[in-house]
Amino acid sequence: xxxxxxxxxxxxxxxxxxxxxxxxxxxxxxxxxxxxxxxxxxxxxxxxxxxxxxxxxxxxxxxxxxxxxxxxxxxxxxxxxxxxxxxxxxxxxxxxxxxxxxxxxxxxxxxxxxxxxxxxxxxxxxxxxxxxxxxxxxxxxxxxxxxxxxxxxxxxxxxxxxxxxxxxxxxxxxxxxxxxxxxxxxxxxxxxxxxxxxxxxxxxxxxxxxxxxxxxxxxxxxxxxxxxx
Numbered sequence: 001x002x003x004x005x006x007x008x009x010x011x012x013x014x015x016x017x018x019x020x021x022x023x024x025x026x027x028x029x030x031x032x033x034x035x036x037x038x039x040x041x042x043x044x045x046x047x048x049x050x051x052x053x054x055x056x057x058x059x060x061x062x063x064x065x066x067x068x069x070x071x072x073x074x075x076x077x078x079x080x081x082x083x084x085x086x087x088x089x090x091x092x093x094x095x096x097x098x099x100x101x102x103x104x105x106x107x108x109x110x111x112x113x114x115x116x117x118x119x120x121x122x123x124x125x126x127x128x129x130x131x132x133x134x135x136x137x138x139x140x141x142x143x144x145x146x147x148x149x150x151x152x153x154x155x156x157x158x159x160x161x162x163x164x165x166x167x168x169x170x171x172x173x174x175x176x177x178x179x180x181x182x183x184x185x186x187x188x189x190x191x192x193x194x195x196x197x198x199x200x201x202x203x204x205x206x207x208x209x210x211x212x213x214x215x216x217x218x219x220x221x222x223x224x225x226x227x228x229x
Contacts, residue, residue, distance in 0.1 A: 007166060007199055008035040008058060013067035015053055027053045028064070029224040033217070035167065035199055040190060043203040044210040045219035049226045051203040052097075054219070055169045058201070059092050060084030072166060089117035093160030093198070095170040095189075099152050101144045107131060107155045108140040114159040123162075130158040133195070134188055150181045157189065161196055168193055170202040174209055186212060 015028040027050045035041055045051050056062035058069060060076050061084075069076040071091065076084060088094075101110050111127040131140055134154040144152050153173065160168055170189060174182040186209055193200045202209075203219075210216050220226045 004036050004038060006034060007037045007039070007072055009068075009070045010034070010058070011068040011070075013057060013064050013069060015050075015057060015062065015064045026225045028057065030054070030067075030222055031224065033222060035201060037166070037199055038197070039215060040193065040200045040213060041202070042210045042213045042216045043201065043219050043222070044207075044216055045203075045205060045223075045226070047205055049219050050223050051205075051219055052171055054223075055094075055171050055201070055203060058167075059094055059169055060088050085117065086119070090163060091166050093163065093165040093168040095153075095156050095160045095168065095173050097172045097175050099144075099156040099176075101152055101155060101159075103144050106141045106143055107136055107147065107151075107158075110144075110155055111159045111162050114162045118163055120163075127158070127162055130162055131155070133192060134158050150177055150184065153177060153185055154188065157192060161192060161198065164196065165198060168198050168200045170200060172204055173202065174204065174206060182206075182208070 010030055010033040013028055013030045016024040016026045019025050043051055043054065053062060057064050064077060074087060079087060102113065105113065108127055108131065111131060112122050112124060115122040128140065131137060134157055136151060136154055139147060139151055173189060174185050177185055189200065204210055
């Protein structure tokens with residue numbers, strides 16, 4: 001039986017940015033949101049409604065102004081930046097919309113760089129195994145400029161999973177993929193997360209993507225800033 005225990009829980013999370021005029025612009029106001037182990041959750045919503053800010057908050061990349069973010073018993077809002085960075089490296093994989101691969105490094109080197117900040121020894125065999133799992137065993141020594149956009153995306157997924165995280169965050173993972181390959185990316189993400197026993201939180205504005213998942217949350221309903229509640 002799979003473990004369905006609570007993994008991440010947000011309570012009364014608020015985040016605002018200060019505009020050049022000096023006024024505060026509210027971005028997030030979330031009363032409650034939770035992810036359980038093994039979940040595959042989609043947050044859908046129009047561009048600019050706070051989806052990426054939500055992912056950054058859960059990842060500890062952006063500190064929130066108030067509220068609680070509890071990740072597997074650790075209160076992220078109480079950690080200093082260095083503590084959040086270390087926790088993220090060991091527990092969270094992040095697939096960025098723009099991939100964020102280093103152009104001077106090969107696919108294998110980019111994936112192995114993902115192990116740098118955990119404090120653990122780098123495992124070359126693990127990196128190769130994941131690249132093979134996303135069908136890039138023949139592209140280990142190719143740099144991003146020699147790979148297609150889809151291959152770069154798969155490299156980014158392998159890098160995000162290399163440290164055996166508990167949670168994968170995927171920010172608009174099909175946004176930069178041509179329509180003919182978007183389905184392959186979605187299928188690959190779902191299959192790899194199941195095989196690696198990783199929960200996934202994916203954000204998208206694409207109905208074609210969100211309609212494939214059972215657990216879909218509209219950020220317009222979750223985020224009181226957007227809903228006007």
